[in-house]
Amino acid sequence: MCPTERNDAASDASSPTSLLERASLVLGCFDAEHAEIGISDIARRSGLAKSTTHRLAAELIRLGLLEQGEGGGVRLGLRLFELGQLVPRRHALHEAARPFMEDLREATGNNVHLAVLDGIEVVYVEILWARDVQPLPSRVGGRLPAHATGVGKAMLAFSSPEVVRARIEAGLARRTAYTIIMPGALTRELAAIRASGISYDRQESAMGVVCAACPVFGVDGAVVAALSVTGRAERLDIERMAPAVRTAALALSRSLGAPTPT
Amino acid sequence: MCPTERNDAASDASSPTSLLERASLVLGCFDAEHAEIGISDIARRSGLAKSTTHRLAAELIRLGLLEQGEGGGVRLGLRLFELGQLVPRRHALHEAARPFMEDLREATGNNVHLAVLDGIEVVYVEILWARDVQPLPSRVGGRLPAHATGVGKAMLAFSSPEVVRARIEAGLARRTAYTIIMPGALTRELAAIRASGISYDRQESAMGVVCAACPVFGVDGAVVAALSVTGRAERLDIERMAPAVRTAALALSRSLGAPTPT
DNA sequence: CCCATGTGTCCCACTGAGCGGAACGATGCG
């Protein structure tokens, strides 16, 4: 429903100039809720001409980036999954972080998240679910604005001022009643995180969801990721989780070759 | 080393006509061993002109499909990981198969693989490693010729004759001394698998690696995946594993809504 | 029953996006 508004938000107003941009627009039409889409639907969402979409889709299918679905529509192809598994930012972290994440789940009994910063947004790279799987909105490969998540704030706090400025200038979109939307409030929050080394999310990204997060540093001392323990507000005491998260994040940072913090 | 031969194998001899094909060639230059590559290197591998490669890479970076590496080169971007997580063929299976795969690892104590058939090759969708992680060559997102793997033969055996013919016509490449390379031998092997419901890999894909695999069926009764228990030849008695693999595959098929086999 | 509206597919004249040879400055190795 409301099939035309996606394009307005995605491609601003200018028609895409390059073919690759058009193809990228087509790929961007898919999400977790829309796994298989028809040609006309894609054309509508992406704002491309139907004939263009058709030809583009046919080519993408030939390359394995899309594939013919069962309901006559098309869906993302296995080749994308293959390529996705090779992404270094994800791969290297995945390997290194896995044991520490398992420790953290064992110690806290809660959901453990690993995320990286991509520009001004966070991308979840790995999630370990707690034993009693309580459905959380987060998803591996999912993308959220950095200012509205625990892991995002943890990484922003230790990023360059340019990144923080870019985040603010792009707008601090509200996600819940608790989301930090004032630039001044965000700056103060980041200073507090920098001082304490721990970042809390008190229902700022989704109602009823809280987390405690810590930054993870790489060889050059720059922040490369963030770890968090996440759960439902009524069950999880995030202050009590802080030491465990911090310990795991420090251990992971050390194993990545980060210089020992002063 | 030998930087020019990749292109000869990948793009046959004809220069790629479409821009998307060129971009796909660039993305295809990356693998597990080559996570970050320079522009000139990509140009050499893909057979494209250096200026073309440069412009292409810049655009792919703009779209998030590539990103600037640390050593001056470029690497696959996070957006590819994102898209890869949305691939339905992987996603739906992943969710459904996980508990059965864990059962199987628990029951056998060995490595459990889940793979799907993509054309005439298999792609590993999920791998659960045994407690004592003995390094196997398989990798999530990895791709192998179907005729040379246990999971591949399991799926070929229950695929349409056209798929089998396509596999044979594309050539039964040898991977080890035990790989089935004669079309007649493959046809006979597939008939045996069809009869018994179980497929064995006796060091046919890699020396020292054996597995027992079973097909997994979907709603329409067509094969959608394969499960296997894999291990090192000197430690794993694959005949003893067969009942467990078969049980898990049947249970998974049933949970996917497959019609009960006659 | 037909018409209206949806789908996926195909055609083709026009044009501007992309190609790649060439040249550039920076770096590094012998």
Place this chain on the structure above:
DNA sequence: CGCATCGTTCCGCTCAGTGGGACACATGGG
């Protein structure tokens, strides 16, 4: 120092890609 190779930039030519329009087919309401 010269030579090689790196990433980057420029620019004229040309053919790949565009998109409006037409088509066959399925659906479903009057």
